[in-house]
């Protein structure tokens with residue numbers, strides 16, 4: 001049976017606040033602050049545990065090799081000599097945000113009946129542009145079964161940020177769906193990270209039968225929605241979106257209704273929740289999931305509960321007659337301070353669980369083992385002024401190696 005598995009990026013031991021992401025308001029606001037990698041990674045593990053306990057299927061991806069000496073070598077320098085900014089870019093733990101790892105088109109949507117995954121090139125941001133090699137190595141391992149087709153990145157300069165700009169609507173996960181590729185147009189104060197050329201390329205490479213290409217509103221990008229998943233999320237037949245998420249919502253909604261007549265659009269009006277409140281609280285960066293009893297829940301950051309306009313609106317939503325019936329706040333504050341909510345931390349893959357390399361699938365015992373390595377090996381705190389410290393680099397490398405060994409994934413050591 002086809003099921004949705006959420007693969008979370010384990011938050012790496014180099015997690016820090018270097019303020020690298022232009023257009024990501026949380027990253028800019030917290031630049032220079034002291035991070036807590038151990039607490040951050042444990043928050044991520046607890047989120048996975050909570051999802052397992054809701055009866056959801058859970059997987060994970062490993063942190064990448066940081067500092068990325070191979071990338072610095074391509075730039076003609078070394079970890080020891082790199083200037084401050086390059087070194088921060090080489091040290092980022094940004095692969096934790098697995099929603100940017102790849103775009104996934106499940107088997108029912110594709111012409112050859114395979115589940116296609118295209119690793120995202122992430123070329124717009126320097127600190128993320130060297131993630132794809134390590135991500136691709138993991139995708140090739142996790143999805144080696146012939147039921148999957150794993151693709152390399154779309155070539156530069158066409159920016160591709162993966163599933164964060166991709167929504168799939170369908171009657172049920174296992175049914176054929178319509179795939180919505182959301183792109184941005186350059187011109188506002190912040191970069192548009194997803195280019196339409198990249199979206200079209202991914203849809204072609206995957207052989208997607210039913211695809212819509214939809215422009216994100218410039219207003220949303222300018223307000224800090226650097227990815228579509230900051231202002232909209234979909235699950236099965238439900239689209240949960242802010243009123244101002246798209247450039248031409250009427251055209252989009254009508255195309256969507258034509259492609260999937262049973263679609264239910266739950267739109268949050270701007271006069272109830274402003275774009276600013278939506279982005280500060282990450283209301284839409286929720287995991288909208290189908291629970292085993294068939295009802296839908298929103299797994300939200302606790303910041304959404306702390307925002308009065310957002311929480312009041314949500315309380316009305318769940319007592320109404322709509323499809324979303326349950327709210328599950330989770331604490332991922334360390335990731336949130338870099339602009340990554342619950343939905344950023346996961347990549348959804350609809351597939352047969354038995355066809356995935358079992359080393360990447362979670363159960364309670366494995367999460368205990370992961371938490372144990374994190375508790376023992378992850379740095380407790382990183383102040384950005386310490387990023388030059390050779391002993392910190394050694395600690396970060398040792399911590400990752402310990403986790404890979406624990407999970408029998410030593411094959412990834414050099415990636």
Ligand code: SUG
Nearest residue numbers: 018019020021024027099164227344
């Ligand atoms: O790409 N933050 C990430 C957050 C990604 C969120 N993902 C989704 N919306 N799916 C980004 O902006 C901050 C890094 C820093 O500033 O050190 C950062 O990369």
